[in-house]
Amino acid sequence: MQISEVAKLAGVSSATVSRHMSGGRVRRAEEIAVAISQLNYRPNPNARGLRSGRQRCVGVIVPDITNPFFSDLVGGVETVLAQQGIRVLLANSNEDLAMEASMVADLVDRTDGLILFPPTETDRILDEFVDESVPVVLVDRTMRDSKRADVVLVDNAAGASMAADHLVALGHRRLGMISGPATNTPGRERHDAFLAASASGGDSSVSVQVVVSDFRVEGGYAAMTELLSASPPITCVFSANNLMTVGALRALADHGVSVPDEISIVGFDDLDLADLLASPLTVIDRPSDELGSIAASLLLQRIQDPGREFQYIRLPVSLLVRASTAPPLSISAEPRRRDNHDNH
Amino acid sequence: MQISEVAKLAGVSSATVSRHMSGGRVRRAEEIAVAISQLNYRPNPNARGLRSGRQRCVGVIVPDITNPFFSDLVGGVETVLAQQGIRVLLANSNEDLAMEASMVADLVDRTDGLILFPPTETDRILDEFVDESVPVVLVDRTMRDSKRADVVLVDNAAGASMAADHLVALGHRRLGMISGPATNTPGRERHDAFLAASASGGDSSVSVQVVVSDFRVEGGYAAMTELLSASPPITCVFSANNLMTVGALRALADHGVSVPDEISIVGFDDLDLADLLASPLTVIDRPSDELGSIAASLLLQRIQDPGREFQYIRLPVSLLVRASTAPPLSISAEPRRRDNHDNH
DNA sequence: TTGAAAGCGCTAACAT
DNA sequence: ATGTTAGCGCTTTCAA
Numbered sequence A, B: 001m002q003i004s005e006v007a008k009l010a011g012v013s014s015a016t017v018s019r020h021m022s023g024g025r026v027r028r029a030e031e032i033a034v035a036i037s038q039l040n041y042r043p044n045p046n047a048r049g050l051r052s053g054r055q056r057c058v059g060v061i062v063p064d065i066t067n068p069f070f071s072d073l074v075g076g077v078e079t080v081l082a083q084q085g086i087r088v089l090l091a092n093s094n095e096d097l098a099m100e101a102s103m104v105a106d107l108v109d110r111t112d113g114l115i116l117f118p119p120t121e122t123d124r125i126l127d128e129f130v131d132e133s134v135p136v137v138l139v140d141r142t143m144r145d146s147k148r149a150d151v152v153l154v155d156n157a158a159g160a161s162m163a164a165d166h167l168v169a170l171g172h173r174r175l176g177m178i179s180g181p182a183t184n185t186p187g188r189e190r191h192d193a194f195l196a197a198s199a200s201g202g203d204s205s206v207s208v209q210v211v212v213s214d215f216r217v218e219g220g221y222a223a224m225t226e227l228l229s230a231s232p233p234i235t236c237v238f239s240a241n242n243l244m245t246v247g248a249l250r251a252l253a254d255h256g257v258s259v260p261d262e263i264s265i266v267g268f269d270d271l272d273l274a275d276l277l278a279s280p281l282t283v284i285d286r287p288s289d290e291l292g293s294i295a296a297s298l299l300l301q302r303i304q305d306p307g308r309e310f311q312y313i314r315l316p317v318s319l320l321v322r323a324s325t326a327p328p329l330s331i332s333a334e335p336r337r338r339d340n341h342d343n344h
Numbered sequence C: 001t002t003g004a005a006a007g008c009g010c011t012a013a014c015a016t
Numbered sequence D: 001a002t003g004t005t006a007g008c009g010c011t012t013t014c015a016a
Helices: A003-010 A014-021 A029-039 A045-052 A068-083 A097-107 A125-132 A156-169 A185-200 A217-228 A242-254 A288-304 B003-010 B014-021 B029-039 B045-052 B068-083 B097-107 B125-132 B156-169 B185-200 B217-228 B242-254 B288-304
Strands: A057-062 A087-092 A114-116 A136-139 A150-154 A174-179 A207-212 A236-239 A264-268 A282-285 A312-315 A318-320 B057-062 B087-092 B114-116 B136-139 B150-154 B174-179 B207-212 B236-239 B264-268 B282-285 B312-315 B318-320
Touching (some): A045 B045, A068 B087, A087 A097, A114 A288, A156 A174, A156 A236, A174 A217, A207 A217, A217 A242, B014 B029, B057 B097, B150 B288, B156 B185, B156 B236, B156 B264, B156 B282, B217 B236, B217 B242, B236 B242, B288 B312
Parallel strands (some): A136 A150, A150 A312, A174 A207, B057 B087, B057 B114, B114 B136, B174 B207, B174 B236, B264 B282
Antiparallel strands (some): A282 A318
16 A cells, blocks of 8 residues: 555546645645545555654663663653654663664664663763764663753752751761662762762761662662661661562562661652552652653754754653651660571 | 665665665675664664655553653563564554554554554454554453454453352452443453352342542542442452552541551552551462563464464452451440541 | 576655 | 656676
8 A cells, every 4th residue: 555546546646645644745645645544555664764763762772671761761751752753762771782782773773763771871872973963862771872861850969968968967877878780870879979978977977788680670679688787777668769669578578677667768759659558668759751752852952953952951840758867776775686697 | 874875885785785784694794783873873663664654663652651650561561572672662542542543553653563442342443554464462351353463451350259258258249349441451350250249158138339430530539539439338448540549548647547547458460569557458460571571472473474363351350468468356345436537 | 506687665856 | 746767786687
């Protein structure tokens, strides 16, 4: 089924059908519409893209689609783009730099723009592709040379500081942190800010024990397990993302550590069930779908006007205090129990 | 950057470069490879697809990417397809029939095959597109006329029966059910099987109060709230999917109903945090990534051999008993408290 | 094994 | 406002 058959049936040339389809004013619009629906005609996207250079869709490459933060964010992207009749093609890089590069290479010529979450800040992806005039918006993570893309992220430093301040204000002095990789933006910023904020009070009795992990559930489990053997023991922990928080909670449960009595925990990113947990979770919350909708708007605007100034947007985060954080048990209490047998 | 420039640099014709790229034996393979990497050449997918008809990617249209069941399943799809160098393009229909149709129309000419989860069993999508020789695999849900596609789903009826049997065996007699839409396969099968299994004991004192909802968190919340006002009160509830279970749990918490003391609950689909909830959740579990990997394999096989017999595969499910189900309180106990003010 | 050449289906330039 | 025509970049005959 091709455009020439529609043209024949409607009694016009294929160019006229083409014009009609792209919104142009045409005399025999009615007949063309009838022919199109009668023949169930769908323009071939390859031919169309090849000829016009416009693909009518954008690509989104997320690091982990099973992370609810990213899937919520994609929801925000889709909402904005669907209104413009622009399709969203989603791909999942699994936090893998090579995979991301190959996906970009693939999508760059199939789409009108890309929304990326670079796995590392040293990612050279813009060097390779941005010169090919594909608009790129970076979300949640930047890159060393991100001066050539729009960027939208949250105030990771503020979030991590709020977490540290909250714990210190509760009276905690021996803090634990499950950090993300220092190689990407949220990992680095949350790590640095948590340490800085912990030290900022000038109280030299405040110490932070950091385990660097990988933003995954299993990594959070392992990191929490490691932190439990710290000596002197920590009384609270800050987990730098939602997935690691899940792992940390499971590790705490498996080791019989009670929250918040023995250990307080605050996570970065809210969880759907945070309020229904055995200890409702205190978290740093951030507006995930707003991140997505802003990213989509930025991309839309850049597609329309490639010459406009690059935007760099930071959204605020907030502290949601629930029941997983509390003052530490008195130091005079007897040493807490720590059974290190893994029971899965 | 196009193939002719690579050809020139390598001292061959563009046809030879093309052959080299598609795995053909070529004399000057070495020089061509050098030219390709030197020029950073990427074949234009539109031109390639237009000419050859092969797109080197498949489409997956999920009803709700924020549902962890689907995102896990997509993980299984990607694992299998990535090994074959086939790209996965993901789209999110939001359980919307029209949206799904428009996405299929769009993807059908951009991909070599589709994995679909039809929003309703009366979906006519196969009629419109399967004749266009696009292989389709149906996952989790079938359609009335699905004889022209491979299908893989789980044993919904067995799962719902296990849930009913479990509750009745615990001594429950007044059951509640939060059902999904009767218009799709899992909704219908779980509904029918739960009712059938409840009645199968021949015990006429067993009654089931059903509220039909929509497989969404908010729907589950509303349905649970409605069930709480049932008279005589129910002592347990079966929620037909994970998202509605989350809503139901939140409704129970908001109304101050304790689980499992006042109401036992069993959900269809495990949750990541099911074991860490205030009442660790009893669920029907199913192999989500296996569903995905099987779907991908079926699609791969059909692409290779369009004439092969259509497969219809059902995977088993299992009951995971945790702490959210228990025997009902004695009937002689005084009527339980039910405050119906919504406090969010 | 290779190159020349046709053409996939569409849109945009040009002419009317 | 419309038709004619060229050509997007590639793969695939066809002939050598």
